[in-house]
Amino acid sequence: MLAFKKLSCTLNKYIYTACKRNISFYDSPFLVDHENTKIKFETSTSPEEWKYVERVLPPAVVPTPIPKNNYPSKWKPQGDNLKDRPYFIARTKNHMLPVYLCISQRGIRRITKIKNIQGDIWLLEKQLRDFIQPQDIRPIRSQVNEFAGYIRFHGDYVNAIKYWLMKRNV
């Protein structure tokens, strides 16, 4: 009886390992290299055709904009002579102004945030406040974080601030 039990146990084990249930994605076999394929094909290493492949491959890095005479989209590259300015706002890696609209409290609270500010941040805040204030009856609320280099304005002034910064080209 004991011997029979032992036998059945090993048999069970064997069956268990043999019957692998391919449930998981990782159970499926890897694509293998079919060396002796019957499908006829030709290989092309023509550089003319490879140009079309390169055309659809994305660039590895964000391209640096080439200076142009006019920009119809009203985007402008950052100015060259910025040494005499009291403050500096670094562009983002996409060469855009770091001005963002932060929406919170289920779309109720809108905060305009200007990041990457170096230099006299308090002067910039004052100038922006003077520019925005005529557009609103209520007093403008703002927060200046000198250490992190950002200013936050309560309300949606993204386009106004972008316009002002693009005009000054800072």
Next chain:
Amino acid sequence: MGSKTVDKALTMLRTLPRVSLKNIRDNPGSKMTQKRGRGQHGGDYHGAGNKGSGQRQNYMRLGYETGNRPFYLRFGFEPYYERHHLRRQYPPVSLLQLQTMVDTDRIDISKPIDLTTICNTGLYRIFPDQHQFGINLTDEGADTFQAKVNIEVQWASELVVAAVERAGGVITTAYYDMHSLQCMINPTKFFERGIPIPRRMIPPTDAAEYYADPSKRGYLADPEKVSEERLVLSQKYGYNLPVIEKDPDYEMLTERKDPRQIFFGLNPGWVVNLKDKVILKPLDEELLQYYNS
């Protein structure tokens, strides 16, 4: 006699212990002992309540308002959202965004622009599995659009077509099926899979009319009629139509894909090997017939 009883009581009191916390108890009968109810929640009604349809479980039919005209019958049937989960979506790109991409050199306008080009900028994403079938080029920034482009989008309004053609460019609307879009949104990933480029499917019946319409600049429209419509649109919007035939970029502006083609210059059925920089082309008659049909 009476005094004797009092004396006895007093002597007993002297021997009895003092009243303290350890020997007081509640008056008998002042506290209710816990009853053990029968059933699952101590013999209650299991949320069904007492009396009425709740207890008897004979509820009114859904929506019945005890004699009022029910809410669901009060108004006519207005199926605004019928088949909304199957409709094709076209996430928008505005002309202003396109112009900004051109100005910041995210897009090279010396080559034809299609969905792959715009996805490769990294500034636009679509999810074909969520029924997003490509770009809807919208008219924001139509007045300032100046780039001379050969662009292929999936949906465009009349104003957008006019804005592109006024700037000397060419616009085509083209349909791509879900599998083709999956190849187009990330070509690197697709080539790395090592499978042949699929052939583009023809548009479904409800989209075929749009993509065969020369006024919509459909890719299945007759080119003669398209050039006629270009002139008609320029007269409608009142601009001088730039002559493409005399343009130095004539070849670029007239470059078009085959209706079965997904990438420019790469035919369906080809396998691109990015590692060895080799293109494999099938020679089998059956395969060629399949991919060219």
